[in-house]
Amino acid sequence: MTPSDHPALATVAVTAGRPDRAPGAPVNPGVVLSSTYVSQGPPRPDEAMYTRYDAPTWHPFEAALGELEGGLPALVLGSGMAAVAAAFSLVPAGSRVVVPRHAYQVTLVLARDLAERAGLDVVPVDVADTDAVRAALPGAALLWVESPTNPMLEVADVPALVAAAHDAGALVAVDNTFATPLGQRPLTWGADVVVHSVTKALAGHSDVVLGAVVTRDPALRERLAAYRTTHGAIAGPWEVWLALRGLRTLALRVERAQHNAGVLAERLAAHPDVVEVRYPGLPGDPGHERAARLLTGFGSIVGVRPRGGAAAADAVVAAVRLWVPATSLGGVESMLERRRRFATESPTVPEDLLRLSVGIEDVEDLWRDLDRALRAAGA
Numbered sequence: 100m101t102p103s104d105h106p107a108l109a110t111v112a113v114t115a116g117r118p119d120r121a122p123g124a125p126v127n128p129g130v131v132l133s134s135t136y137v138s139q140g141p142p143r144p145d146e147a148m149y150t151r152y153d154a155p156t157w158h159p160f161e162a163a164l165g166e167l168e169g170g171l172p173a174l175v176l177g178s179g180m181a182a183v184a185a186a187f188s189l190v191p192a193g194s195r196v197v198v199p200r201h202a203y204q205v206t207l208v209l210a211r212d213l214a215e216r217a218g219l220d221v222v223p224v225d226v227a228d229t230d231a232v233r234a235a236l237p238g239a240a241l242l243w244v245e246s247p248t249n250p251m252l253e254v255a256d257v258p259a260l261v262a263a264a265h266d267a268g269a270l271v272a273v274d275n276t277f278a279t280p281l282g283q284r285p286l287t288w289g290a291d292v293v294v295h296s297v298t299k300a301l302a303g304h305s306d307v308v309l310g311a312v313v314t315r316d317p318a319l320r321e322r323l324a325a326y327r328t329t330h331g332a333i334a335g336p337w338e339v340w341l342a343l344r345g346l347r348t349l350a351l352r353v354e355r356a357q358h359n360a361g362v363l364a365e366r367l368a369a370h371p372d373v374v375e376v377r378y379p380g381l382p383g384d385p386g387h388e389r390a391a392r393l394l395t396g397f398g399s400i401v402g403v404r405p406r407g408g409a410a411a412a413d414a415v416v417a418a419v420r421l422w423v424p425a426t427s428l429g430g431v432e433s434m435l436e437r438r439r440r441f442a443t444e445s446p447t448v449p450e451d452l453l454r455l456s457v458g459i460e461d462v463e464d465l466w467r468d469l470d471r472a473l474r475a476a477g478a
């Protein structure tokens with residue numbers, strides 16, 4: 100394949116990071132279980148030495164995710180939160196940091212912790228309100244973006260925010276967990292760092308916890324790698340191998356889950372026991388126009404507020420049989436939870452909001468189960 104062939108991302112997900120083709124060579128990379136490597140004298144830069152610094156089993160996954168995001172090889176870390184913490188480490192103590200008011204809740208917990216311990220001036224904004232973000236940027240060292248946001252599914256104008264942040268001299272980090280690189284590629288819009296909870300759609304089978312950061316800037320990559328080494332935020336080889344195995348089917352899974360989510364969102368919006376549906380794919384959704392312009396698909400996460408408040412939402416979670424009542428998202432299995440069951444969830448997230456992570460099961464089976472649970476809860 101020549102560089103001008105520009106393989107589609109679905110192809111990249113299958114082919115990137117394969118071992119070199121040679122007669123008798125394995126098609127898939129192996130797992131190297133070794134904490135240390137034979138080494139003496141001054142180590143060469145590409146020489147494996149000790150697994151907290153670098154490990155061969157990380158490389159194929161890092162190559163694949165880097166290529167999918169349009170960046171340098173990614174850096175894999177022990178969890179999505181390790182990746183979030185690595186990106187926050189790029190700004191000095193006392194920096195002004197602009198964050199979405201709705202974002203992954205532990206990201207906001209970390210930001211508050213850094214405000215206390217490192218004097219970060221954390222400014223929460225509505226990331227869907229581009230003017231509000233612009234107004235918060237003067238003096239900022241970092242703009243943190245999630246889009247669509249967890250769990251409200253607000254859609255940010257990421258290219259406009261990147262331009263505004265760079266005008267203000269701020270770095271831009273985008274948590275691309277919800278959209279995946281198949282939905283949007285923030286580095287191609289100029290973002291400095293992309294962060295992933297690989298735990299979710301990239302690995303896709305609810306069997307590993309893993310994170311990654313991606314950048315196009317070699318100096319930033321070096322600083323992020325140094326953070327990983329000194330903070331010990333490394334991933335185990337089995338987890339990375341499983342994540343690469345999951346990544347191979349990313350396009351198929353995202354396509355199916357997204358289709359299912361679209362069908363369910365439309366039916367839920369017409370359901371007598373539903374007050375509100377949040378899904379960027381619905382024409383009436385506040386994020387619809389922007390999502391249609393910026394994203395290649397509307398994703399597999401749906402927000403639903405059943406009639407009857409938080410008690411009814413809890414009753415729906417208790418009544419489903421096929422859907423799994425659990426936190427997390429992006430797995431092959433459909434899951435749901437009431438987000439405000441967590442004390443750390445933002446108080447501006449409605450008490451009755453159910454976050455649905457739509458999987459790849461048959462959509463009619465998913466609908467029957469959900470419809471029955473909603474009717475039982477609303478009765």
Ligand SMILES: *Cc1c(COP(=O)(O)O)cnc(C)c1O
Pocket residue numbers: 178179180181183203206245249274276277295296297298299308309310
């Ligand atoms: C789950 C999640 C994280 C944290 O990832 P872990 O792998 O659980 O540490 C960060 N951001 C978003 C958007 C997430 O959904």
